Amino acid sequence: MDAVITFTTDFGLADAYVAAMKGVVLGINPGAKLVDICHSVKPRNISQAAFVLSTAYGFFPPRTIHLVVVDPGVGTDRRAIILRTPGADFVAPDNGVLSYIIHQYATGQVVDNRQPLDGAEAFAITESRFWRSPVSPTFHGRDIFAPVAAHLSLGTHPSAFGEPVNSLVVLPLPRPHRTPDGTLVGNVLHIDNFGNLITSLKSGDLPPEDGAITVEVGNEVVHGLSRTYGTAEGLLALIGSSDHLEISLKDGNAGAFLNAKVGDEVKIRGVH
Amino acid sequence: MDAVITFTTDFGLADAYVAAMKGVVLGINPGAKLVDICHSVKPRNISQAAFVLSTAYGFFPPRTIHLVVVDPGVGTDRRAIILRTPGADFVAPDNGVLSYIIHQYATGQVVDNRQPLDGAEAFAITESRFWRSPVSPTFHGRDIFAPVAAHLSLGTHPSAFGEPVNSLVVLPLPRPHRTPDGTLVGNVLHIDNFGNLITSLKSGDLPPEDGAITVEVGNEVVHGLSRTYGTAEGLLALIGSSDHLEISLKDGNAGAFLNAKVGDEVKIRGVH
């Protein structure tokens, strides 16, 4: 069956770890279509992987299987899980790397970093008959996650791989907040290949009169929102392709210019 | 249909932008075969993308669709186009990134950076029914170019996507010239992963007696042409795999050794 399976890892491109996973998948489902999302996640950076995945999964065909292996706890007692949503399946360690997806199906309070689910199902991966044998304690991506994704792509129901799970680990995602003087404060979530600062502020967070806001980042102030990267001069702010507020530098690299890093604050002031 | 679609971008490998485009393509044509040409084009470097594409497109099967998204003017009034040649289709912004292909089908004079075409057809991409909706003003690669390429791969005729266009934007490609004393002067077009300097001089530009020329680059002089990278010592010159004169360093990196950069002059003197 020609299901699509995507790969998101922190394995980099100078080793053969990703290829080993793909070989395992093709040995089980020769018809699977394999697509790389990203392998340049910084080692063990779960929140970066979570963000990068969040910007891509929604554009894949229904029932795509997303394999995510950023797994610093490999071989310890962290759980491995399948998350089935109405649109897709995710195969990953239960360490927060699916936080943005889980957030779409959240219900109730996060307790001990675990978010109860509504409208999506999760299953622990415990049935070893689907795994490679023996399992290396240091590479579950190859020996557990890859064969599970391949069997899923052949139509095996997620419940065959283990017991249902009611809640999944989530990261404390940075949420915009408002200060007493009305300033909206968000954070840099990601700095992309162009040096664009992608922030936690989404279009719905901003006042309806976009033109009348100021955006403060570092020691710089940007007045109003642009529509494209090519229409303003110098630093500019716009709503990017994943609906987040971005800070960009015309024909340059805003991240380098501002010496910015993930987590930096970005402040929005309306003009009344 | 299992058409081949290639991808050339400046998106890098640390974001999910390329993956989002691939997801969109597979949602429209699940049978498309997706091949990366290059995503490490420097941000907004149209001429680099044009050169890299020129070294690969000719080796793909007939009717391959080449999607090229190096698009600093995204969202502005730059045109998006389909170029149909006898061998392939190209989907790209009309910003010069197809210059080497257009050059094969050029007729008449370039006017206002636009080259009239002969033997190839071009069409503006204006029919929004083929696009994703809404279109992000900052990511036409995902919302316009990818779905257009996918529909092309299903057999939709290019004329369905918009009106014919008679001329396309070209870059001023560096052409070799000859000085009054008979010296042939070219430029470095590209420095590859091995540090080879790939120049604008092609085999047909050189005098027939290859062995009797000298190649000057920086403060160095190379006498005669080698046939392979492995047969000479030190700096050597040869006709590379895309028919361009290259300067190479045996077991080393000529670009680093010569501190060379794209645009540097390379001079050929015949020995009479």
Added chain:
Amino acid sequence: MDAVITFTTDFGLADAYVAAMKGVVLGINPGAKLVDICHSVKPRNISQAAFVLSTAYGFFPPRTIHLVVVDPGVGTDRRAIILRTPGADFVAPDNGVLSYIIHQYATGQVVDNRQPLDGAEAFAITESRFWRSPVSPTFHGRDIFAPVAAHLSLGTHPSAFGEPVNSLVVLPLPRPHRTPDGTLVGNVLHIDNFGNLITSLKSGDLPPEDGAITVEVGNEVVHGLSRTYGTAEGLLALIGSSDHLEISLKDGNAGAFLNAKVGDEVKIRGVH
């Protein structure tokens, strides 16, 4: 036919050399499934390519074709070969890049760097009717290896491409040795994306009482073996996913911490 063809090169990701090879393959076998193993091998580093390939090929489906182009002698008189093992085919220059595979099928003594084979067959690639024409003397990957791999994937027998070869070039692979005082000495073979030092010592080389050994690397000593990257603190040693002893740094980069490089010695002392 939907055979799997893998690619391992030192071409990097900023040029279109890999894409040109893939285009050639798809022109001959449109159904081939193309999987990248690694393109970030350092230029001309045959031993690195050999190691990286050795960690991946065993995980691919039976009869996968592995195309390996790390070929500093391209265009010289180095031989091009097909190696057929019971599980897979390899298409590569005969320069040692297949050493780890050849080692599985070795018989008799290495003479003049050549290892006689047992249980696997090798053939010289000399029949030019399978090649692109003309052949660039600087890019056999595109003009010879890629079309040969594609024709192999269509079912052409390796003997059609040239005469049998009885022995293949091998690198002097570093082997662990034991000093007079009983210390087992190995070497660092590879440093991966996480900074893990992967050594030439395999699980079978170690004494059965793992817990009672010490591992010395640089000026550091590690006591005992861990089972996973996540269970110890600081520097740790474990048997990694390819059965080699690895030195790792919890939540860090052992290679950078130890300023290690490929070839460095690692010493194992048992405790009696």
